[in-house]
Amino acid sequence: MKLQARDAEAFVRKPRPDIRAVLLFGSDAGLIRERAKAVAASVVEDLSDPFRVTTLTGAQLQDDPARLADEAAAIALTGGRRVVMISGAGDRLAKLFQGFLDDPLGDALVVVEAGELAARSSLRGAFEDCSVAAAIGCYADDARALQTLIETMVAEAGKRILPEAVAWLTDNLGTDRMVTRGEIAKLLLYKGEDATPISLDDCEAVVGDSSTMFLDDAAFAAFGGDFNALTDALTRCENAGESPVAILRVAQKHGQKLHLAAAQTETGGRVDPTRLGVHWTRKAGFERQMRQWSSTRLMRALEILTDAELTAKSTGMPAAAACGDALLRIARAARVAR
Incomplete structure (x- = not known):
């Protein structure tokens, strides 16, 4: 079923008992994550419980489609209903979810996080057309x-x-x-x-x-593939009088942190974003971006930002245009990686 915006908050706090799956999508990554946790917490109070909560990614389901049904049908050793939380979903998984929703196994609640999905999205359609599933749009607060x-x-x-x-x-x-x-x-x-x-x-x-917050917003939005948030952050930076070069340098620092995290992860290490100087309020968003970007792709993103700074300083191209073009290219790359 398709849930209206006015009903979303009440639903995520107490979804109907017969609901088997919830899709959260839109441009506000923070709101998606917040609502995903709220829906999951309506079934399992402690979301760190490994016996009752399983976390998967869209990429894992693509590699092993049977994992969805297996996890949904699994029985918790400690008793109680289970939750399966899936991040990074997209239309490429629409057929998998369609098949699952036609005949859901077990009784687990499946909570799916996606990015922006078009009105004709096949993944949205699978959830909106099912009576025991819900699709909830999550967009920036007005x-x-x-x-x-x-x-x-x-x-x-x-x-x-x-x-x-x-x-x-x-x-x-x-x-x-x-x-x-x-x-x-x-x-x-x-x-x-x-x-x-x-x-x-x-x-x-x-x-x-603080214009610093706006600079950080621009960097996070670009590397997160959030076009709406990026446009808003760039507008705020402009209104605050920040230079395009300052915006690019903050984006470079953010990219460098992601690159360091990716390099550590790819060699089997564990990364705590707060140790890299990431504010705790942005930790979840940074971790999502760590899953989106490889070290190789991040090197290319950093090259784009460096080239944009040189362009802004040494050519006749307006600095704001060079900055905006670079961040949009990175945002597009991030969207492709979802």
């Missing part, structure tokens, strides 16, 4: 949704916030749900036991009208 999120998080923390603070946060927070939650959580931690309402000064002291 101003009203962002305001609601801010007010809800503040209220749940037992605090109050002034209207001008809400307005400022709405204007200055990014569009990725995960990043937004991280910034609000940081603000609440800063406020601590202070019972006075959260003020505009509090917001500026913690979140700040």
